[in-house]
Amino acid sequence: MKLTLKIWRQKNAQDKGHFETYEVDAHEDMSFLEMLDVLNERLIRQKKDPIAFDYDCREGICGACSMVINGKPHGPLPGTTTCQLHMRHFKDGDTIWVEPFRAAAFPVIKDLMVDRSAFERIMQAGGYISVNTGSAPEANSIPVPKPIADKAFDAAACIGCGACVAACPNGAAMLFVAAKISHLGLLPHGQPERYIRARKMVERMYLEGFGNCTNIGACEAECPKEISLEHIARMNRWFAKASLIETEEA
Amino acid sequence: MNAIAKFLRSPIGQKWVMALTGLFLVSFLIVHLSGNILLLLPDNGRTFSAFVDWMESRWIIRILSILLFLGFAIHIVQGILLYRYNRKAKGARYAVTATDNSSWSARHMALLGIGILLFLILHLWDFFFPMKVRKTFHHHQLYDEVVQTFQNPLWVLAYVLGMIILGLHLSHGFQSAFQTLGIRHPKYTPFIVAFGKWFSILVPLLFAIIPIALYFKFS
Ligand code: HEM
Numbered sequence: 001m002k003l004t005l006k007i008w009r010q011k012n013a014q015d016k017g018h019f020e021t022y023e024v025d026a027h028e029d030m031s032f033l034e035m036l037d038v039l040n041e042r043l044i045r046q047k048k049d050p051i052a053f054d055y056d057c058r059e060g061i062c063g064a065c066s067m068v069i070n071g072k073p074h075g076p077l078p079g080t081t082t083c084q085l086h087m088r089h090f091k092d093g094d095t096i097w098v099e100p101f102r103a104a105a106f107p108v109i110k111d112l113m114v115d116r117s118a119f120e121r122i123m124q125a126g127g128y129i130s131v132n133t134g135s136a137p138e139a140n141s142i143p144v145p146k147p148i149a150d151k152a153f154d155a156a157a158c159i160g161c162g163a164c165v166a167a168c169p170n171g172a173a174m175l176f177v178a179a180k181i182s183h184l185g186l187l188p189h190g191q192p193e194r195y196i197r198a199r200k201m202v203e204r205m206y207l208e209g210f211g212n213c214t215n216i217g218a219c220e221a222e223c224p225k226e227i228s229l230e231h232i233a234r235m236n237r238w239f240a241k242a243s244l245i246e247t248e249e250a
Numbered sequence: 251m252n253a254i255a256k257f258l259r260s261p262i263g264q265k266w267v268m269a270l271t272g273l274f275l276v277s278f279l280i281v282h283l284s285g286n287i288l289l290l291l292p293d294n295g296r297t298f299s300a301f302v303d304w305m306e307s308r309w310i311i312r313i314l315s316i317l318l319f320l321g322f323a324i325h326i327v328q329g330i331l332l333y334r335y336n337r338k339a340k341g342a343r344y345a346v347t348a349t350d351n352s353s354w355s356a357r358h359m360a361l362l363g364i365g366i367l368l369f370l371i372l373h374l375w376d377f378f379f380p381m382k383v384r385k386t387f388h389h390h391q392l393y394d395e396v397v398q399t400f401q402n403p404l405w406v407l408a409y410v411l412g413m414i415i416l417g418l419h420l421s422h423g424f425q426s427a428f429q430t431l432g433i434r435h436p437k438y439t440p441f442i443v444a445f446g447k448w449f450s451i452l453v454p455l456l457f458a459i460i461p462i463a464l465y466f467k468f469s
């Protein structure tokens with residue numbers, strides 16, 4: 001299949017950047033990243049600078065493969081990362097626009113690569129359980145109701161890819177932070193710290209320059225792990241409780 | 251107190267301010283509509299005028315109208331601040347933007363808000379300022395002034411447009427306020443969402459019918 005690619009090229013953080021047009025001949029069984037690999041091989045043979053993009057696992061679990069394809073983080077397929085997106089979802093003769101994730105808190109490093117270390121700093125602010133919980137306990141010794149276990153598991157599916165931020169017109173990171181707060185705060189070991197954690201992570205989120213949620217819902221629609229907005233409501237609740245009731249003085 | 255002030259200045263707290271003032275304005279819409287709908291009674295404004303008379307003679311209405319003014323002011327100022335904050339947080343824009351992942355209203359709340367503000371200025375200019383500030387007519391003449399105003403089809407059109415904008419703002423805003431306040435539950439949220447949808451259609455529709463009806467009744 002013959003495709004026209006319009007890819008964002010930017011030498012470094014200071015460069016203004018521009019779109020470059022490439023014609024590629026892709027196979028429909030290739031993943032999107034493999035298609036870019038083929039293009040990069042050609043650029044290297046031509047002694048040109050290959051396109052920089054992030055990836056690691058290529059099996060939809062690490063969250064590294066950030067790019068916006070035709071206006072959608074991770075491309076058009078719901079619940080799918082870029083590495084798991086196959087070219088058969090495009091048509092011969094298509095023009096595809098590929099851009100880096102856009103948010104002030106995710107500055108472009110080069111081409112399609114952005115700096116997402118803000119997420120690491122949010123995790124460092126509170127995305128952990130302070131006590132050593134030891135090795136895995138006997139499964140039935142601490143009863144966890146099934147609905148709670150399910151909710152925590154759904155939240156734990158977040159791979160920290162940042163697509164929610166990329167999709168959000170406000171550049172907000174609420175879905176990511178809410179997923180972490182729910183995941184850790186719903187389960188017994190994480191419960192004692194749930195309000196403090198919510199406060200610390202939310203405060204860090206704003207320090208990093210992420211926007212403020214207006215419940216648009218584009219994050220939920222574009223999240224490759226289909227994390228629910230329900231978690232954002234819980235975070236709003238817990239953050240309010242942490243600020244108003246469960247304060248340090250109390 | 252300190253904790254409350256600190257919370258209300260945090261970005262999630264600022265969202266709570268939007269949501270609480272927004273819901274307060276929603277409650278005002280219900281009161282305002284129940285008064286205005288009297289304009290449709292076929293009694294040449296007798297009931298409506300009696301209602302206006304009653305409103306004008308109550309000090310509680312005075313206090314509520316000051317609260318209402320504050321509610322609008324806080325909602326508008328906070329809304330504009332949020333909009334500017336979020337534009338900065340987004341930074342560069344995409345060359346291609348997907349539009350099928352969210353509703354148009356949700357993405358244009360600030361624009362719709364500015365639309366409501368323009369309508370509000372027009373609306374105050376029509377009745378509030380001449381009656382309360384410039385005192386060019388007494389509140390007993392309000393019914394005649396309203397009828398007079400809506401003999402101009404352009405004014406009818408402006409009011410209908412204003413109500414469409416309000417409806418779009420509420421179609422996202424109503425359920426959004428509950429989400430912001432953390433009120434979400436699989437049992438009750440479908441009801442809140444459905445109620446908000448009907449509210450955002452029916453309330454502006456009933457408001458809009460009034461100028462249309464007055465136009466056709468007297469022309
Ligand atoms: C009768 C008039 C109005 C009503 C009933 C109303 C109601 C609401 C409600 C319920 C929300 C949702 C709050 C939330 O998301 O938590 C909202 C949000 C908002 N409103 Fe209004 N509003 C009105 C007028 C205005 C005006 C005049 C402006 C500004 C110029 C404005 C600007 C905004 C903005 C920027 C938002 C935030 C968007 C968001 O959170 O999604 N509104 N409004």
Ligand code: SF4
Pocket residue numbers: 063157158159160161162163164165175176179222223224225226227
């Ligand atoms: S919430 Fe979804 S989109 Fe956001 S970081 Fe987690 S997996 Fe990615």
Ligand code: FES
Pocket residue numbers: 054055056057058059060061062063064065081082083084
């Ligand atoms: S490369 Fe790991 S999720 Fe795509």
